Amino acid sequence: MMLGVAFQGERGAFSEEAARRMFGRGVVTLPQRSFDDMFVAVTTGVADCAMAPIENTLAGPVVRNYDLLLEHDLTIVGEVVLRVVQNLIALPGVTLAEVKRVYSHPVALEQCKRFLAAHPHLEVASASDTAGAVKMVAHRGRRDEAAIAGAPAAEAYGAHILVGGIESNTRNFTRFFVLARPDRAAALPVTAEAGRERKTSIVFHLGRRPGTLYRSLAGLAEADIDLTKIESRPIEGRPWEYSFFLDFMGDRTDPPVERALSHLATHTENLRILGSYAKGEP
């Protein structure tokens, strides 16, 4: 049985690179047009799991994936942290002086703003995904066009790296969640990993009463549990109320975590444990 991993974007995307990092090169990667399609592919059983980017250290949260976590009943079974290296990619033989226009995803363009500012002759144009921009440039065959993407995208489309490592800040990481259907989670090879620190992710709804966030965090703080990330998303139809997504160290079966979760359940609405998983390391 081959493991099928859904990811958003074209072949060569950072998400596909993350899938190979997690499951090895033999995995079957299944490109999806959108994050919505990626969640549907797992929910309907077309894919065994999804590789969902959730946060980048320069750009911040991938909010659509946070919202989709609430809309679907998938569980987080793993975490991958990928160092993101951006490259200027063009047809083989093209020189920097020939390039007039550069395509990429707006977040990738933003990550390379110092390089672009230093090369003002390059006109920038946004594309819906980094690897897709390389695919388009390779397909059109124009020598005055280039794309910004990861190295696997250059390889995937027979293009070449004109300038490597052009991101403004090298401390550029994307964190991914590996998502699976709860009834299929146990069968994934990721759950067998041992000897790595564990993390747990939860989500709950907070109403508008003063002090509720503080009280909801008390159980975690008193157990000295390390809260690594807090993210809030608006709730449709309930203006100024939010869903809070928390990531913290520890497995849901650790007694201090169990106690903190019991405390949380009494101070919040709709508490849902999204999963416990091995911490990803770059």
Added chain:
Amino acid sequence: MMLGVAFQGERGAFSEEAARRMFGRGVVTLPQRSFDDMFVAVTTGVADCAMAPIENTLAGPVVRNYDLLLEHDLTIVGEVVLRVVQNLIALPGVTLAEVKRVYSHPVALEQCKRFLAAHPHLEVASASDTAGAVKMVAHRGRRDEAAIAGAPAAEAYGAHILVGGIESNTRNFTRFFVLARPDRAAALPVTAEAGRERKTSIVFHLGRRPGTLYRSLAGLAEADIDLTKIESRPIEGRPWEYSFFLDFMGDRTDPPVERALSHLATHTENLRILGSYAKGEP
């Protein structure tokens, strides 16, 4: 002296509507190409203040404006909450059956997804701003194109509302900050408002030690101060560390708020008070 208010987008944008709501119809509104340009216009003195959208109750935070608050030394002098009504807008005389393609900002398209799903013959295309999409449709003069935007955009470009109120959820509000240079804030008419509840916004940096967020909130919670919003943004070059933006009820000169801010200053890095201002009401 006319008051000049910078806003992002084309004439007829929701931000321009918010500026007129705050300052009256006699205000001089100054369209800017980007949020970055809008901040620069105020910093350099070209505009007296800016009308910056910070949060929408369906789409969430406007993250670029959070980041720009950190990069510039502007102060929040007011808040506006605007009910966002989306409309399908086309040339005068055009009927719904004639329209084949609809342009708008991706957030506006998302806000109208039920209407668009119920009219599958409409192909959607993204534009960089809602009013700009109306301007483009009006300029091109094609009867098979329409845009989604607010009513003032239809008026601004001589177009007409084909279907009004097409947003999926009517509890759709955008919250704006009015931003000014600290040395010019006192001269703005907004500071003279009385009899309205006050709010304060702050930002600080939290390191990676366990329990720091909880301890930083303790001072606010113990004073029964109502925390209305918490938002975090990544810090460039310091992976997994965040700037936290907090909004809460009360003026910075209220004694309980003063005490809570002193407590916060001892538990956080780089605490900055972004401003105290009258609460906006829809």
